[in-house]
Amino acid sequence: MDNTRAVYGIDLGTTYSCIAQVDKFDQAVVLRNFEGDSTTPSAVFFEGPDRVVVGKEAKGMLPVEPDNTVVFVKREIGIDEAFDKATNKFPYHYDPAEISAFILKKLVKDANDLGDNPEEIKDVVITCPAYFGTKERMQTKQAGEIAGLNVLAIINEPTAAAISYGLKTDQKKTILVYDLGGGTFDVTIINVNGGAIKVIATGGDHHLGGVDWDTLLAEYMLSVFNSENGTSYTLDESPELKYTLLLEAEMKKKQLSAKEKVRANIQFQGMQARVEITRDLFDSLTEGRLEETVDATRKVIEIAQQKGYNNIDEYILVGGSSRMPQIKARIDREFGCDSKYNDPDECVAKGAAIYAMNAAYNQAMQDYEEGESDTRPAPLRTDRTTVVNVTSKTYGTDVNTDDVANLIFANTTLPCKVTDTFLTMYDNQSAVAIKVSESDFTNPETDRIVKAKFCNILKEEVLPLTKNWPKGTPVSVTFELDHEGILKVYAYVDKDKLNFELQITGVKSQEEISKSREIISKAVIE
Protein backbone atom coordinates (compact mmCIF):
# COMPACT_ATOMS: atom_id res chain seq x y z
CA MET A 1 0.00 0.00 0.00
CA ASP A 2 1.03 3.56 -0.75
CA ASN A 3 2.41 5.06 2.44
CA THR A 4 0.65 8.35 1.91
CA ARG A 5 -2.62 6.51 2.76
CA ALA A 6 -1.24 4.95 5.96
CA VAL A 7 -2.22 8.05 7.90
CA TYR A 8 -5.48 8.71 9.69
CA GLY A 9 -7.71 11.55 10.83
CA ILE A 10 -9.29 11.44 14.27
CA ASP A 11 -12.16 13.60 15.48
CA LEU A 12 -11.73 13.41 19.26
CA GLY A 13 -15.15 14.75 20.22
CA THR A 14 -16.70 15.70 23.56
CA THR A 15 -19.49 13.17 23.16
CA TYR A 16 -18.52 11.08 20.12
CA SER A 17 -15.24 10.31 18.39
CA CYS A 18 -14.51 9.06 14.91
CA ILE A 19 -11.54 7.83 12.84
CA ALA A 20 -11.17 8.11 9.07
CA GLN A 21 -8.72 7.33 6.30
CA VAL A 22 -8.34 8.19 2.63
CA ASP A 23 -8.73 4.95 0.67
CA LYS A 24 -6.91 3.89 -2.46
CA PHE A 25 -9.55 5.61 -4.59
CA ASP A 26 -8.75 8.90 -2.83
CA GLN A 27 -12.09 8.84 -1.03
CA ALA A 28 -12.16 9.75 2.65
CA VAL A 29 -13.92 6.94 4.51
CA VAL A 30 -14.77 6.40 8.16
CA LEU A 31 -13.53 3.21 9.82
CA ARG A 32 -16.29 1.56 11.83
CA ASN A 33 -15.83 0.39 15.39
CA PHE A 34 -16.32 -3.08 16.81
CA GLU A 35 -20.01 -2.37 17.39
CA GLY A 36 -20.39 -1.53 13.69
CA ASP A 37 -20.93 2.21 14.31
CA SER A 38 -19.13 5.01 12.53
CA THR A 39 -18.82 7.07 15.72
CA THR A 40 -17.87 5.91 19.22
CA PRO A 41 -19.22 7.59 22.37
CA SER A 42 -16.33 9.35 24.14
CA ALA A 43 -17.26 7.55 27.37
CA VAL A 44 -14.81 5.59 29.51
CA PHE A 45 -15.81 3.07 32.19
CA PHE A 46 -13.13 1.89 34.61
CA GLU A 47 -13.80 -1.67 35.71
CA GLY A 48 -10.47 -1.39 37.51
CA PRO A 49 -7.31 0.68 37.09
CA ASP A 50 -6.22 -1.45 34.15
CA ARG A 51 -9.50 -2.77 32.82
CA VAL A 52 -11.18 -0.10 30.78
CA VAL A 53 -14.28 -0.07 28.61
CA VAL A 54 -14.69 2.70 26.00
CA GLY A 55 -17.74 3.57 23.90
CA LYS A 56 -21.38 2.57 23.87
CA GLU A 57 -21.12 0.06 26.70
CA ALA A 58 -19.25 2.59 28.86
CA LYS A 59 -21.94 5.22 28.23
CA GLY A 60 -24.56 2.70 29.38
CA MET A 61 -22.66 2.27 32.68
CA LEU A 62 -23.13 5.94 33.56
CA PRO A 63 -26.36 5.56 35.59
CA VAL A 64 -25.14 2.31 37.14
CA GLU A 65 -21.59 3.22 38.18
CA PRO A 66 -21.27 7.00 37.78
CA ASP A 67 -18.15 7.19 39.95
CA ASN A 68 -16.27 4.86 37.64
CA THR A 69 -17.51 6.32 34.38
CA VAL A 70 -16.13 9.42 32.68
CA VAL A 71 -17.96 11.39 30.00
CA PHE A 72 -17.29 14.83 28.47
CA VAL A 73 -13.60 14.57 29.41
CA LYS A 74 -12.78 17.02 26.62
CA ARG A 75 -14.39 19.74 28.73
CA GLU A 76 -11.66 19.15 31.32
CA ILE A 77 -8.79 19.72 28.88
CA GLY A 78 -6.97 22.89 29.90
CA ILE A 79 -8.28 22.84 33.49
CA ASP A 80 -5.38 22.60 35.93
CA GLU A 81 -7.33 20.99 38.79
CA ALA A 82 -8.42 18.16 36.49
CA PHE A 83 -4.75 17.45 35.75
CA ASP A 84 -3.76 17.45 39.41
CA LYS A 85 -3.12 13.76 40.03
CA ALA A 86 -3.46 14.06 43.79
CA THR A 87 -6.83 15.76 43.95
CA ASN A 88 -8.66 15.22 40.67
CA LYS A 89 -12.07 13.56 40.70
CA PHE A 90 -11.38 10.90 38.08
CA PRO A 91 -11.25 7.15 38.73
CA TYR A 92 -7.78 6.04 39.84
CA HIS A 93 -6.62 9.65 39.39
CA TYR A 94 -6.16 9.33 35.66
CA ASP A 95 -5.99 12.81 34.15
CA PRO A 96 -7.94 14.12 31.12
CA ALA A 97 -5.04 13.55 28.69
CA GLU A 98 -4.77 9.92 29.82
CA ILE A 99 -8.53 9.36 29.69
CA SER A 100 -8.58 10.86 26.18
CA ALA A 101 -5.73 8.48 25.34
CA PHE A 102 -7.99 5.54 26.26
CA ILE A 103 -10.58 6.83 23.79
CA LEU A 104 -7.94 7.17 21.07
CA LYS A 105 -6.63 3.70 21.80
CA LYS A 106 -10.08 2.17 21.44
CA LEU A 107 -10.65 3.89 18.06
CA VAL A 108 -7.28 2.75 16.81
CA LYS A 109 -7.62 -0.78 18.20
CA ASP A 110 -10.97 -1.35 16.50
CA ALA A 111 -9.71 0.13 13.24
CA ASN A 112 -6.61 -2.09 13.42
CA ASP A 113 -8.61 -5.22 14.25
CA LEU A 114 -11.37 -4.70 11.73
CA GLY A 115 -9.75 -2.78 8.88
CA ASP A 116 -7.58 -4.09 6.09
CA ASN A 117 -4.60 -1.98 7.07
CA PRO A 118 -1.42 -3.95 6.56
CA GLU A 119 0.36 -2.02 9.28
CA GLU A 120 -0.71 -0.86 12.74
CA ILE A 121 -2.12 2.66 12.81
CA LYS A 122 0.55 5.07 13.98
CA ASP A 123 0.47 8.41 12.14
CA VAL A 124 -2.57 10.53 12.88
CA VAL A 125 -3.95 14.04 12.68
CA ILE A 126 -6.22 14.87 15.62
CA THR A 127 -8.78 17.66 15.53
CA CYS A 128 -9.67 20.10 18.28
CA PRO A 129 -12.13 23.01 18.57
CA ALA A 130 -10.85 26.18 16.91
CA TYR A 131 -11.44 27.75 20.28
CA PHE A 132 -8.68 25.74 22.00
CA GLY A 133 -5.66 27.76 23.15
CA THR A 134 -2.00 26.73 23.42
CA LYS A 135 -2.43 24.66 26.57
CA GLU A 136 -5.44 22.70 25.30
CA ARG A 137 -3.75 22.02 21.95
CA MET A 138 -0.62 20.73 23.64
CA GLN A 139 -2.67 18.53 25.96
CA THR A 140 -4.64 17.11 23.00
CA LYS A 141 -1.40 16.31 21.20
CA GLN A 142 -0.06 14.70 24.35
CA ALA A 143 -3.18 12.51 24.63
CA GLY A 144 -2.20 11.12 21.23
CA GLU A 145 1.40 10.57 22.32
CA ILE A 146 0.24 8.82 25.50
CA ALA A 147 -1.87 6.55 23.29
CA GLY A 148 1.38 5.62 21.50
CA LEU A 149 0.51 7.53 18.32
CA ASN A 150 2.64 9.80 16.20
CA VAL A 151 0.61 13.02 16.03
CA LEU A 152 1.43 14.63 12.68
CA ALA A 153 -0.66 17.70 13.48
CA ILE A 154 -3.50 19.12 15.52
CA ILE A 155 -5.98 20.91 13.28
CA ASN A 156 -9.17 22.79 14.00
CA GLU A 157 -12.46 20.91 13.65
CA PRO A 158 -14.08 23.55 11.39
CA THR A 159 -10.97 23.63 9.24
CA ALA A 160 -11.25 19.87 8.85
CA ALA A 161 -14.95 20.24 8.03
CA ALA A 162 -14.06 22.85 5.41
CA ILE A 163 -11.40 20.58 3.91
CA SER A 164 -13.94 17.85 3.37
CA TYR A 165 -16.38 20.44 2.02
CA GLY A 166 -13.71 22.21 -0.04
CA LEU A 167 -13.25 19.13 -2.13
CA LYS A 168 -16.87 19.27 -3.16
CA THR A 169 -16.69 22.80 -4.50
CA ASP A 170 -14.39 24.11 -7.20
CA GLN A 171 -15.51 27.72 -6.97
CA LYS A 172 -13.94 30.33 -4.77
CA LYS A 173 -16.29 30.82 -1.85
CA THR A 174 -16.46 32.33 1.60
CA ILE A 175 -18.22 29.89 3.86
CA LEU A 176 -19.32 30.02 7.45
CA VAL A 177 -18.99 26.74 9.35
CA TYR A 178 -21.44 26.55 12.25
CA ASP A 179 -20.23 23.60 14.32
CA LEU A 180 -22.41 22.58 17.26
CA GLY A 181 -21.08 19.36 18.75
CA GLY A 182 -21.83 17.56 21.98
CA GLY A 183 -19.95 19.93 24.27
CA THR A 184 -18.39 22.69 22.22
CA PHE A 185 -19.51 25.30 19.76
CA ASP A 186 -17.33 26.85 17.06
CA VAL A 187 -18.05 29.32 14.31
CA THR A 188 -15.45 29.77 11.63
CA ILE A 189 -15.43 31.79 8.46
CA ILE A 190 -13.28 30.25 5.78
CA ASN A 191 -12.31 31.04 2.25
CA VAL A 192 -12.36 27.92 0.11
CA ASN A 193 -10.78 27.83 -3.32
CA GLY A 194 -10.61 24.24 -4.50
CA GLY A 195 -7.97 22.68 -2.24
CA ALA A 196 -6.83 25.99 -0.74
CA ILE A 197 -8.45 26.71 2.61
CA LYS A 198 -7.90 30.03 4.34
CA VAL A 199 -9.41 30.70 7.74
CA ILE A 200 -10.60 34.29 8.08
CA ALA A 201 -12.09 34.45 11.57
CA THR A 202 -13.04 32.10 14.32
CA GLY A 203 -14.89 32.16 17.64
CA GLY A 204 -17.28 30.16 19.76
CA ASP A 205 -17.87 28.73 23.20
CA HIS A 206 -15.86 25.90 24.70
CA HIS A 207 -18.73 25.05 27.02
CA LEU A 208 -21.80 25.04 24.83
CA GLY A 209 -23.09 21.96 23.07
CA GLY A 210 -25.72 19.25 22.76
CA VAL A 211 -25.34 18.27 26.40
CA ASP A 212 -26.74 21.67 27.42
CA TRP A 213 -29.87 20.92 25.38
CA ASP A 214 -30.04 17.48 27.08
CA THR A 215 -29.76 19.07 30.53
CA LEU A 216 -32.61 21.52 29.88
CA LEU A 217 -34.84 18.71 28.64
CA ALA A 218 -33.87 16.47 31.58
CA GLU A 219 -34.77 19.29 33.97
CA TYR A 220 -38.14 19.68 32.30
CA MET A 221 -38.87 15.94 32.49
CA LEU A 222 -37.95 16.00 36.16
CA SER A 223 -40.28 18.95 36.81
CA VAL A 224 -43.18 16.95 35.31
CA PHE A 225 -42.18 13.92 37.40
CA ASN A 226 -42.10 16.10 40.53
CA SER A 227 -45.48 17.68 39.93
CA GLU A 228 -47.14 14.31 39.24
CA ASN A 229 -45.61 12.63 42.28
CA GLY A 230 -45.55 15.51 44.76
CA THR A 231 -41.74 15.28 45.01
CA SER A 232 -39.12 18.02 44.71
CA TYR A 233 -36.08 16.26 43.33
CA THR A 234 -33.34 18.10 41.52
CA LEU A 235 -30.97 16.53 39.01
CA ASP A 236 -28.34 16.43 41.74
CA GLU A 237 -30.54 14.26 43.94
CA SER A 238 -28.61 11.18 42.90
CA PRO A 239 -26.22 10.30 40.07
CA GLU A 240 -28.57 7.48 39.08
CA LEU A 241 -31.49 9.90 38.59
CA LYS A 242 -29.32 12.48 36.86
CA TYR A 243 -27.71 10.15 34.33
CA THR A 244 -30.87 8.15 33.66
CA LEU A 245 -32.64 11.41 32.83
CA LEU A 246 -29.75 12.78 30.79
CA LEU A 247 -29.50 9.64 28.67
CA GLU A 248 -33.28 9.60 28.20
CA ALA A 249 -33.23 13.31 27.31
CA GLU A 250 -30.52 12.79 24.71
CA MET A 251 -32.53 9.98 23.13
CA LYS A 252 -35.74 12.03 23.06
CA LYS A 253 -33.88 15.06 21.72
CA LYS A 254 -32.59 13.01 18.78
CA GLN A 255 -36.08 11.61 18.11
CA LEU A 256 -37.44 15.16 18.12
CA SER A 257 -35.12 15.96 15.20
CA ALA A 258 -37.29 13.63 13.12
CA LYS A 259 -40.67 13.70 14.91
CA GLU A 260 -42.94 16.49 16.10
CA LYS A 261 -43.83 14.78 19.39
CA VAL A 262 -42.28 12.13 21.65
CA ARG A 263 -43.21 10.46 24.95
CA ALA A 264 -40.96 9.46 27.82
CA ASN A 265 -41.69 7.25 30.79
CA ILE A 266 -39.70 8.26 33.87
CA GLN A 267 -39.35 5.85 36.80
CA PHE A 268 -37.56 6.52 40.05
CA GLN A 269 -37.89 4.97 43.51
CA GLY A 270 -41.13 3.18 42.67
CA MET A 271 -42.82 6.30 41.26
CA GLN A 272 -43.36 7.13 37.63
CA ALA A 273 -44.48 9.83 35.22
CA ARG A 274 -45.38 9.96 31.58
CA VAL A 275 -43.98 13.02 29.87
CA GLU A 276 -45.07 14.28 26.50
CA ILE A 277 -42.67 16.59 24.68
CA THR A 278 -43.45 18.41 21.45
CA ARG A 279 -40.76 19.92 19.27
CA ASP A 280 -42.21 23.39 19.94
CA LEU A 281 -41.89 22.84 23.68
CA PHE A 282 -38.33 21.55 23.30
CA ASP A 283 -37.46 24.56 21.15
CA SER A 284 -38.84 27.00 23.69
CA LEU A 285 -37.03 25.28 26.58
CA THR A 286 -33.72 25.59 24.77
CA GLU A 287 -34.16 28.93 23.04
CA GLY A 288 -31.63 30.70 25.29
CA ARG A 289 -28.83 28.36 24.28
CA LEU A 290 -29.71 28.67 20.62
CA GLU A 291 -29.54 32.46 20.93
CA GLU A 292 -26.07 32.20 22.50
CA THR A 293 -24.88 30.45 19.34
CA VAL A 294 -26.48 33.12 17.16
CA ASP A 295 -24.77 35.90 19.17
CA ALA A 296 -21.38 34.20 18.80
CA THR A 297 -22.01 33.74 15.07
CA ARG A 298 -22.82 37.44 14.64
CA LYS A 299 -19.58 38.36 16.43
CA VAL A 300 -17.46 36.24 14.10
CA ILE A 301 -19.23 37.70 11.06
CA GLU A 302 -18.34 41.18 12.33
CA ILE A 303 -14.67 40.21 12.60
CA ALA A 304 -14.70 38.86 9.03
CA GLN A 305 -16.32 42.11 7.89
CA GLN A 306 -13.55 44.11 9.55
CA LYS A 307 -11.13 42.06 7.46
CA GLY A 308 -13.01 42.95 4.28
CA TYR A 309 -15.08 39.78 3.88
CA ASN A 310 -18.55 41.24 3.64
CA ASN A 311 -20.30 38.39 1.91
CA ILE A 312 -20.84 34.87 3.16
CA ASP A 313 -21.61 32.65 0.16
CA GLU A 314 -22.65 29.59 2.13
CA TYR A 315 -23.55 28.58 5.64
CA ILE A 316 -22.52 25.02 6.48
CA LEU A 317 -23.90 23.16 9.50
CA VAL A 318 -21.71 20.51 11.11
CA GLY A 319 -21.58 18.71 14.47
CA GLY A 320 -24.24 16.24 15.58
CA SER A 321 -26.32 18.90 17.33
CA SER A 322 -26.81 20.87 14.13
CA ARG A 323 -29.33 18.13 13.23
CA MET A 324 -31.86 19.81 15.54
CA PRO A 325 -34.31 21.52 13.14
CA GLN A 326 -34.30 24.66 15.33
CA ILE A 327 -30.69 25.31 14.23
CA LYS A 328 -31.23 25.52 10.48
CA ALA A 329 -34.51 27.42 10.95
CA ARG A 330 -32.91 30.05 13.21
CA ILE A 331 -29.70 30.47 11.21
CA ASP A 332 -31.65 30.83 7.96
CA ARG A 333 -34.00 33.38 9.54
CA GLU A 334 -31.22 35.41 11.17
CA PHE A 335 -28.83 35.52 8.23
CA GLY A 336 -31.27 35.26 5.32
CA CYS A 337 -29.58 32.14 3.96
CA ASP A 338 -30.33 28.54 3.07
CA SER A 339 -27.79 26.74 5.26
CA LYS A 340 -26.61 23.26 4.25
CA TYR A 341 -25.72 20.15 6.18
CA ASN A 342 -22.29 18.75 5.50
CA ASP A 343 -22.10 15.17 6.69
CA PRO A 344 -22.40 16.38 10.32
CA ASP A 345 -20.97 13.35 12.14
CA GLU A 346 -18.18 12.31 9.83
CA CYS A 347 -16.89 15.35 7.97
CA VAL A 348 -14.40 16.40 10.66
CA ALA A 349 -12.63 13.03 10.78
CA LYS A 350 -12.73 12.78 6.98
CA GLY A 351 -11.24 16.29 6.57
CA ALA A 352 -8.52 15.39 9.08
CA ALA A 353 -7.74 12.24 7.06
CA ILE A 354 -7.44 14.28 3.85
CA TYR A 355 -5.17 16.74 5.64
CA ALA A 356 -3.08 13.85 6.99
CA MET A 357 -2.77 12.34 3.52
CA ASN A 358 -1.66 15.68 2.07
CA ALA A 359 0.89 16.12 4.85
CA ALA A 360 2.21 12.61 4.22
CA TYR A 361 2.25 13.22 0.45
CA ASN A 362 4.16 16.49 0.82
CA GLN A 363 6.67 14.83 3.14
CA ALA A 364 7.11 11.85 0.79
CA MET A 365 7.55 14.21 -2.18
CA GLN A 366 10.11 16.27 -0.28
CA ASP A 367 12.01 13.10 0.71
CA TYR A 368 11.99 11.98 -2.93
CA GLU A 369 13.14 15.35 -4.27
CA GLU A 370 15.89 15.62 -1.66
CA GLY A 371 17.10 12.11 -2.49
CA GLU A 372 16.12 10.74 0.94
CA SER A 373 13.81 8.22 -0.69
CA ASP A 374 13.90 6.39 -4.05
CA THR A 375 10.12 6.10 -4.34
CA ARG A 376 8.13 8.91 -5.88
CA PRO A 377 4.71 8.98 -4.17
CA ALA A 378 1.73 8.14 -6.39
CA PRO A 379 0.05 11.38 -7.53
CA LEU A 380 -3.09 12.38 -5.66
CA ARG A 381 -6.29 12.26 -7.65
CA THR A 382 -7.76 15.19 -5.75
CA ASP A 383 -6.69 18.81 -5.42
CA ARG A 384 -3.78 19.17 -3.05
CA THR A 385 -5.03 20.77 0.12
CA THR A 386 -3.32 23.78 1.61
CA VAL A 387 -4.49 25.33 4.83
CA VAL A 388 -3.88 28.79 6.18
CA ASN A 389 -5.13 29.13 9.73
CA VAL A 390 -5.64 31.89 12.29
CA THR A 391 -5.04 31.94 16.04
CA SER A 392 -8.21 31.77 18.11
CA LYS A 393 -6.53 33.38 21.13
CA THR A 394 -4.79 36.64 21.98
CA TYR A 395 -1.35 36.57 23.64
CA GLY A 396 0.37 39.23 25.66
CA THR A 397 2.77 40.02 28.45
CA ASP A 398 2.36 42.08 31.61
CA VAL A 399 3.35 45.71 31.73
CA ASN A 400 2.62 46.12 35.44
CA THR A 401 0.74 44.12 38.07
CA ASP A 402 -2.67 45.16 36.77
CA ASP A 403 -2.21 45.42 33.01
CA VAL A 404 -1.28 43.21 30.11
CA ALA A 405 -0.02 44.44 26.74
CA ASN A 406 -1.34 42.19 24.00
CA LEU A 407 1.15 41.34 21.26
CA ILE A 408 -0.67 38.83 19.04
CA PHE A 409 -4.41 39.12 18.50
CA ALA A 410 -7.00 36.44 17.89
CA ASN A 411 -7.66 35.92 14.19
CA THR A 412 -4.09 36.75 13.14
CA THR A 413 -2.93 34.49 10.32
CA LEU A 414 -0.63 31.64 11.41
CA PRO A 415 2.29 31.21 11.71
CA CYS A 416 3.16 34.60 13.19
CA LYS A 417 5.81 36.24 15.30
CA VAL A 418 5.87 39.51 17.25
CA THR A 419 8.73 41.01 19.24
CA ASP A 420 8.29 43.64 21.90
CA THR A 421 11.03 45.46 23.72
CA PHE A 422 11.02 46.91 27.19
CA LEU A 423 13.78 48.55 29.23
CA THR A 424 15.40 47.54 32.51
CA MET A 425 14.47 49.90 35.32
CA TYR A 426 17.70 49.97 37.38
CA ASP A 427 21.46 49.82 36.93
CA ASN A 428 22.75 46.27 37.50
CA GLN A 429 19.24 44.89 37.65
CA SER A 430 19.54 41.24 38.69
CA ALA A 431 16.43 39.79 37.05
CA VAL A 432 13.39 40.48 34.89
CA ALA A 433 9.94 38.99 35.40
CA ILE A 434 7.97 37.81 32.40
CA LYS A 435 4.33 36.79 32.42
CA VAL A 436 2.70 35.22 29.38
CA SER A 437 -1.05 35.53 29.16
CA GLU A 438 -3.74 34.19 26.90
CA SER A 439 -7.15 35.78 26.43
CA ASP A 440 -10.21 36.12 24.23
CA PHE A 441 -9.84 39.83 23.41
CA THR A 442 -10.29 40.38 19.69
CA ASN A 443 -9.95 44.06 18.87
CA PRO A 444 -6.40 45.34 18.21
CA GLU A 445 -7.65 48.94 18.32
CA THR A 446 -9.30 48.87 21.74
CA ASP A 447 -7.68 45.86 23.43
CA ARG A 448 -3.97 46.67 23.11
CA ILE A 449 -3.65 47.18 26.90
CA VAL A 450 -6.13 45.16 28.99
CA LYS A 451 -6.70 44.29 32.63
CA ALA A 452 -4.68 41.27 33.73
CA LYS A 453 -7.66 39.86 35.65
CA PHE A 454 -9.40 39.09 32.33
CA CYS A 455 -6.44 37.07 31.05
CA ASN A 456 -5.33 33.55 31.77
CA ILE A 457 -1.68 33.43 32.85
CA LEU A 458 0.05 30.61 30.99
CA LYS A 459 3.43 31.14 32.55
CA GLU A 460 5.13 33.48 34.98
CA GLU A 461 8.89 33.42 35.47
CA VAL A 462 11.63 35.53 37.02
CA LEU A 463 14.67 35.38 34.76
CA PRO A 464 18.07 36.18 36.25
CA LEU A 465 20.21 38.57 34.19
CA THR A 466 23.71 37.22 33.82
CA LYS A 467 25.58 40.49 33.43
CA ASN A 468 25.49 43.93 34.97
CA TRP A 469 23.47 45.97 32.54
CA PRO A 470 22.85 49.72 32.89
CA LYS A 471 19.37 51.08 33.51
CA GLY A 472 17.40 51.29 30.25
CA THR A 473 18.95 48.17 28.65
CA PRO A 474 16.47 46.75 26.14
CA VAL A 475 14.96 43.34 26.89
CA SER A 476 13.22 41.87 23.86
CA VAL A 477 10.47 39.30 24.16
CA THR A 478 9.35 37.37 21.08
CA PHE A 479 6.03 35.54 20.86
CA GLU A 480 5.85 33.00 18.07
CA LEU A 481 2.81 30.95 17.12
CA ASP A 482 3.39 27.96 14.86
CA HIS A 483 0.95 26.84 12.16
CA GLU A 484 -0.93 24.75 14.76
CA GLY A 485 -1.49 27.77 17.01
CA ILE A 486 0.97 26.62 19.68
CA LEU A 487 2.95 29.41 21.34
CA LYS A 488 6.71 29.66 21.89
CA VAL A 489 8.32 32.57 23.73
CA TYR A 490 11.94 33.76 23.67
CA ALA A 491 13.57 36.59 25.58
CA TYR A 492 16.86 38.32 24.81
CA VAL A 493 18.97 40.97 26.52
CA ASP A 494 21.26 42.31 23.86
CA LYS A 495 22.52 39.07 22.25
CA ASP A 496 22.09 36.96 25.40
CA LYS A 497 19.20 34.56 25.15
CA LEU A 498 17.49 34.28 28.51
CA ASN A 499 16.70 30.83 29.70
CA PHE A 500 12.92 31.01 29.43
CA GLU A 501 11.04 27.81 28.81
CA LEU A 502 7.36 28.04 28.19
CA GLN A 503 6.50 25.09 30.38
CA ILE A 504 2.84 25.49 30.95
CA THR A 505 1.15 24.09 34.03
CA GLY A 506 -0.81 20.95 33.22
CA VAL A 507 1.31 20.24 30.14
CA LYS A 508 3.46 17.15 30.64
CA SER A 509 7.22 16.85 30.20
CA GLN A 510 8.53 14.13 27.84
CA GLU A 511 9.32 12.03 30.91
CA GLU A 512 5.76 12.37 32.21
CA ILE A 513 4.35 11.45 28.81
CA SER A 514 6.47 8.28 28.75
CA LYS A 515 5.32 7.40 32.24
CA SER A 516 1.63 7.89 31.33
CA ARG A 517 2.13 5.87 28.14
CA GLU A 518 3.63 3.02 30.10
CA ILE A 519 0.83 2.98 32.68
CA ILE A 520 -1.84 3.07 29.99
CA SER A 521 -0.22 0.38 27.87
CA LYS A 522 -0.77 -2.05 30.74
CA ALA A 523 -4.54 -1.60 30.63
CA VAL A 524 -6.84 -3.93 28.75
CA ILE A 525 -9.22 -1.82 26.65
CA GLU A 526 -12.54 -3.17 25.45
Ligand code: AMP
Ligand atom coordinates in the same frame (compact mmCIF):
# COMPACT_ATOMS: atom_id res chain seq x y z
P1 AMP B 1 -20.53 15.58 17.79
O1 AMP B 1 -19.67 16.01 18.95
O2 AMP B 1 -20.41 16.43 16.60
O3 AMP B 1 -20.43 14.11 17.50
O4 AMP B 1 -22.05 15.82 18.28
C1 AMP B 1 -22.64 15.01 19.21
C2 AMP B 1 -23.88 15.68 19.71
O5 AMP B 1 -24.84 15.65 18.66
C3 AMP B 1 -24.50 14.99 20.90
O6 AMP B 1 -24.92 15.97 21.84
C4 AMP B 1 -25.68 14.29 20.29
O7 AMP B 1 -26.72 14.13 21.23
C5 AMP B 1 -26.08 15.25 19.19
N1 AMP B 1 -26.86 14.62 18.14
C6 AMP B 1 -26.51 13.56 17.37
N2 AMP B 1 -27.52 13.25 16.53
C7 AMP B 1 -28.53 14.13 16.77
C8 AMP B 1 -29.85 14.32 16.23
N3 AMP B 1 -30.33 13.52 15.29
N4 AMP B 1 -30.59 15.33 16.73
C9 AMP B 1 -30.11 16.13 17.71
N5 AMP B 1 -28.89 16.00 18.26
C10 AMP B 1 -28.11 15.00 17.80
